[in-house]
Amino acid sequence: MDTAPPAAGDGDGDGDGSSGDGHGDGPRDVVQLTIPATGAFLVVLRTATASLAARADFTLDDIEDLRIAVDEACALLLVSAVPESSLECVFTLSPGVLRVTVSVDSLDGEPPSRDTFAWTVLNALAGEVRTSTGPGRRVTIELAKRRGGE
Numbered sequence: 469m470d471t472a473p474p475a476a477g478d479g480d481g482d483g484d485g486s487s488g489d490g491h492g493d494g495p496r497d498v499v500q501l502t503i504p505a506t507g508a509f510l511v512v513l514r515t516a517t518a519s520l521a522a523r524a525d526f527t528l529d530d531i532e533d534l535r536i537a538v539d540e541a542c543a544l545l546l547v548s549a550v551p552e553s554s555l556e557c558v559f560t561l562s563p564g565v566l567r568v569t570v571s572v573d574s575l576d577g578e579p580p581s582r583d584t585f586a587w588t589v590l591n592a593l594a595g596e597v598r599t600s601t602g603p604g605r606r607v608t609i610e611l612a613k614r615r616g617g618e
Contacts, residue, residue, distance in 0.1 A: 497561040505549040505572050510542050513557050517568065524561050526615050534613050537593040538568055541609040544580040544587070545572045548607070569610045577605030 501516060503509040517538045521531040542555060549555065549572040560567040579599035580587060591597050594611035601607055 496563065497559075499559040499561075501557045501559075502554050503557070505546055505553045505555040507543070507546060509555075510539055513538055513542060513570075516557075516559065520559050520561060521566055521613075524566055524615065526566065526613070530613060530615065533593040534566065534568070537590055537611055537613070538570070540586050540590045540593070541568070541570050541597075541611060544584075544590070545570060545574070545607060545609060547580075548572075548574045548576055548578070550575055550605075564615045565612055566615075567610065567612045569608060571602075571606055571608035574601075574605045574607040577601055577607065579607055580609070 497520075499516065499520060501513065503512055514535045517535050518531050521534045526534065538557070542557075545555065553573045555570060555572050558569045560569075579601055587597075590609075590611065594613055596610075596612040598610045599608065600610070
């Protein structure tokens with residue numbers, strides 16, 4: 469019998485600070501994947517996106533929208549990614565929301581143009597889309613999709 473006390477802060481023993489029921493204020497799950505910054509590995513992120521969105525009870529249509537949105541975000545970043553670098557993807561599942569942050573080290577340090585068809589598609593599919601740049605020419609796209617209009 470396990471007699472270890474629960475992790476401090478949430479009482480459910482998983483150490484994540486949430487209640488474990490998916491109804492807390494903080495993130496319930498964070499998943500981070502790092503893949504080579506080439507298109508050949510995007511299938512890994514598409515699969516993870518679909519799996520995590522299904523786990524968060526998104527509709528089939530929303531799951532497909534998220535898969536396409538993540539693919540578009542990655543494609544926008546890969547155009548200027550440093551050769552042989554990595555693409556980092558962080559999924560944050562909160563009640564009713566899946567947030568996806570993708571980032572790469574970029575050759576030019578510039579965020580993707582917002583005047584492209586790909587950007588329009590990304591905005592239409594994801595709901596919320598933001599870009600940022602960081603140290604070392606790191607370019608990030610963050611998108612968020614709310615479940616069923618929540």
